[in-house]
Amino acid sequence: MRKNIVAGNWKMNNDLAQTQALISDLVEQTQTSNAEVMIAPTFTNLYSACEALREANIEVISQNMHFAKNGAYTGEISACMLKSIGVETVILGHSERRAQFGETDALLAEKVNAALENNMRIIFCFGEELNDRKTDNHFNVVKGQIKNALFHLPESAWKNIILAYEPVWAIGTGETASPEQAQEMHKFIRETLDNKYGVDTANSVSILYGGSVKPNNAKEIFSKPDVDGGLIGGAALNAIDFYAIVNAF
Numbered sequence: 001m002r003k004n005i006v007a008g009n010w011k012m013n014n015d016l017a018q019t020q021a022l023i024s025d026l027v028e029q030t031q032t033s034n035a036e037v038m039i040a041p042t043f044t045n046l047y048s049a050c051e052a053l054r055e056a057n058i059e060v061i062s063q064n065m066h067f068a069k070n071g072a073y074t075g076e077i078s079a080c081m082l083k084s085i086g087v088e089t090v091i092l093g094h095s096e097r098r099a100q101f102g103e104t105d106a107l108l109a110e111k112v113n114a115a116l117e118n119n120m121r122i123i124f125c126f127g128e129e130l131n132d133r134k135t136d137n138h139f140n141v142v143k144g145q146i147k148n149a150l151f152h153l154p155e156s157a158w159k160n161i162i163l164a165y166e167p168v169w170a171i172g173t174g175e176t177a178s179p180e181q182a183q184e185m186h187k188f189i190r191e192t193l194d195n196k197y198g199v200d201t202a203n204s205v206s207i208l209y210g211g212s213v214k215p216n217n218a219k220e221i222f223s224k225p226d227v228d229g230g231l232i233g234g235a236a237l238n239a240i241d242f243y244a245i246v247n248a249f
């Protein structure tokens with residue numbers, strides 16, 4: 001059966017000392033939980049985070065990567081570089097990457113291929129903007145994002161893919177999708193997968209919700225049948241809040 005996952009996306013926050021301090025706080029909070037726990041520090045702190053969490057039940061993951069193996073790509077990081085320090089999972093397609101760094105579905109398809117070729121797991125993000133929802137276009141937008149970046153993949157690739165529905169209007173705004181809105185979209189996503197790959201694949205893929213998940217709303221959102229966890233921004237920067245969310249399962 002699919003896994004419950006809670007992943008903290010730290011975005012561009014925390015220098016080395018702050019990363020180490022937050023990691024010790026997280027280790028103090030760690031207990032047996034019903035969810036897989038992941039954190040995504042910045043590139044410069046991935047190695048020390050991997051070292052610090054080698055024995056812990058927290059996986060260190062990356063916020064991004066380039067599609068090429070190596071070469072003249074100033075400022076970029078490749079899948080094999082991530083793998084060489086012990087990072088096995090990468091977030092791709094975050095709305096901040098799409099909006100601020102011009103990442104398109106076509107580019108994301110290349111990144112997806114590169115991650116899979118390197119046997120990495122992917123947390124693939126997508127989600128509509130406010131205007132899409134207001135114009136009742138949110139299902140089309142989400143379907144297009146999934147189809148364009150992922151539907152060229154064979155069924156066997158899906159064991160390494162985790163989906164994260166993050167409506168752009170709910171990210172960092174304090175305004176979360178209601179549990180019903182999240183469930184409605186997650187169900188639609190699972191049906192979209194079912195139509196393309198069949199029910200077994202559709203039921204095996206974890207679909208996370210992201211967008212202003214906090215300790216006070218996580219339990220209700222996670223109680224929905226098609227919501228398998230969360231991708232957490234702001235609340236992942238505090239160990240007590242983050243573990244309150246993890247323990248909402």
Ligand code: 13P
Pocket residue numbers: 009094166170171172173174210211212213231232233234235
């Ligand atoms: P917030 O939890 O801060 O809304 O961020 C969500 C997010 O973008 C996680 O990737």
